[in-house]
Amino acid sequence: MATFELYRRSTIGMCLTETLDEMVSNGVLSPEHAIQVLVQFDKSMTEALETQVKSKVSIKGHLHTYRFCDNVWTFILQDALFKNEESQENVGRVKIVACDSKLLTQ
Amino acid sequence: MASSTTSNVYVQVIEDVISKVRDEFLNNGGPGESVLSELQGMWEMKMMQAGAILGPIDRSLAPKPTPGGVITPVHDLNVPYEGTEEYETPTADLLFPPTPLQTPMQTPLPGTAQTPLPGTTQTPLPGTADSSLYNIPTGGTPITPNDYPALNDAGGVTEMKAGRPSPYMQPPQPWMSQRPPLDVNVAYVEGREEVDKGASHRPMTQDFFTMSSGKRKRDDFASQYHAGGYIPQQDGAGDATSEEVKVGHGSSTQGGLVTAASRGMLLQGVRMSKRIPQLDGPMPDPYDDVLSTPNIYNYQGVVNEDYNIVNTPAPNDIQAATPAAVIQNDVGEDDEDEPLNENDDDDLDEVDQGEEHNPNHLVLAQFDKVTRTKSRWKCTLKDGIMHINNKDILFNKATGEFDF
Structure with missing residues (x-):
């Protein structure tokens, strides 16, 4: 199963990465096992987002920068407005990084 | 802060990961259950x-977290771990910077270390700077950018091949030097006699075959053009010698003693090889092609496949130009590799670092479609994690409308 490493940059991914890093540094964990955990995280996170999350969001804003490189879109928005069912958030500057969803289904 | 749904999903992801790597940790001399528990404890603590x-999370048996309100950090840290020894150690590790026992994984990957990541600023714990090392691309991960470098490499290789036809340079000189010097005039005389006789073409063609069998690149030529004589030999030849060549053709095609005629042509080829370097006028053109257009491949193909005695000097021209072309290519690659990328990285880093000081807003998702009409961009995203205004929000689908 193909996965993205994209979600490692999220809060949960960063917390895991830091944890693994400390454990490897302390010699508690081998780097190989740390990588295995990260790969499993990629899978579990992707699966959880597909199966457990149902909410929808709309995003509007001024597109400051767009970039499409290596099948990854990067947008930097200014004065963006995020809306979902519950709330809405205003952000002065936000970065959106999106991988091609078709790559997972191949 | 996270909504309760986000928190639930996170907890379940942690449970899922821990349960699925358990076999690896327990079997084959793995680090064991205690290390796995330590991992989960530290992970959850950082998340809180x-x-x-x-x-707090009731993680003894039921994976469901107990929904709670906003809890003070002290409460966060202690309650879920109370009475379980495995959490004492990681806490100590966090308080006292760990001594790195293993160095191989310590080197941050260039370019990734400076990318601001959510949580980095919030939890400046030991090892944060090294976290990027886990971003090592794994096989089969689609987002690794290896494809493009591969394409570039392939292009470079073909270009290099096109730029050095040297394998076809050397042969002419050996066989030229091996040829005994012959009187060209004899060949012409005999050819004209044959014209008068109207002898058949075939024997001479076969003679030509035998003559050329030992010579490089003549086999192809002969098989293709045996009926029509030497016509392709005029391609690309120097202007000064073309007429002489035609004389040779005339004699041979009309029934001359082909062996003698072809020998005469060989001699002409020898002469031309000496003359051609002086006819450097055309050289810049293929040279430019080498540098600028893919047509060079066709050009080289002609050189490799169809060029013959008369034309053999032509590759010499290209060979002479090759070193310069290689230098040009190197310069181009240097431009691409070093200064350009470095500058780009610096610019990006400045932007990113600037963002890092601000509250870090980031959306990580997959895109289904991105379209643009004039300056209006629309995109549909799915399966995303947003970190906005210090909240984590997950979404199944998102639509974006941006004006550029």
């Missing part, structure tokens, strides 16, 4: 510190 998980 970051506010991404609403503690």
Whole structure:
């Protein structure tokens, strides 16, 4: 199963990465096992987002920068407005990084 | 802070990961259950510190977290771990910077270390700077950018091949030097006699075959053009010698003693090889092609396949130009590799670092479609994690409308 490493940059991914890093540094964990955990995280996170999350969001804003490189879109928005069912958030500057969803289904 | 749904999903992801790597940790001399528990404890603790998980988590048997309100950090840290020895150690590790026992994984990958990541600023714990090392691309991960470098490499290789036809340079000189010097005039005389006789073409063609069998690149030529004589030999030849060549053709095609005629042509080829370097006028053109257009491949193909005695000097021209072309290519690659990328990285880093000081807003998702009409961009995203205004929000689908 193909996965993205994209979600490692999220809060949960960063917390895991830091944890693994400390454990490897302390010699508690081998780097190989740390990588295995990260790969499993990629899978579990992707699966959880597909199966457990149902909410929808709309995003509007001024597109400051767009970039499409290596099948990854990067947008930097200014004065963006995020809306979902519950709330809405205003952000002065936000970065959106999106991988091609078709790559997972191949 | 995270919504309760986000927190629930996070907790379940942690449970899922821990349960699925358990076999690896327990079997084959793995680090064992205690290390796995330590991993889970530290992970969850960091998540609560970051506010991404609403503690406390009842993780003894039921994976469901107990929904709680906003809890003070002290409460966060202690309650879920109370009485379980495995959490004492990681806490100590966090308080006292760990001594790195293993160095191989310590080197941060260039370019990734400076990317601001959510949580980095919030939990400046030991090892944060090294976290990037886990971004090592794994096989089969689609987002690794290896494809493009591969394409570039392939292009470079073909270009290099096109730029050095040297394998076809050397042969002419050996066989030229091996040829005994012959009187060209004899060949012409005999050819004209044959014209008068109207002898058949075939024997001479076969003679030509035998003559050329030992010579490089003549086999192809002969098989293709045996009926029509030497016509392709005029391609690309120097202007000064073309008429002489035609004389040779005339004699041979009309029934001359082909062996003698072809020998005469060989001699002409020898002469031309000496003359051609002086006819450097055309040289810049193929040279430019080498540098600028893919047509060079066709050009080289002609050189490799169809060029013959008369034309053999032509590759010499290209060979002479090759070193310069290689230098040009190197310069181009240097431009691409070093200064350009470095500058780009610096610019990006400045932007990113600037963002890092601000509250870090980031959306990580997959895109289904991105379209643009004039300056209006629309995109549909799915399966995303947003970190906005210090909240983690997950979404199944998102639509974006941006004006550029």
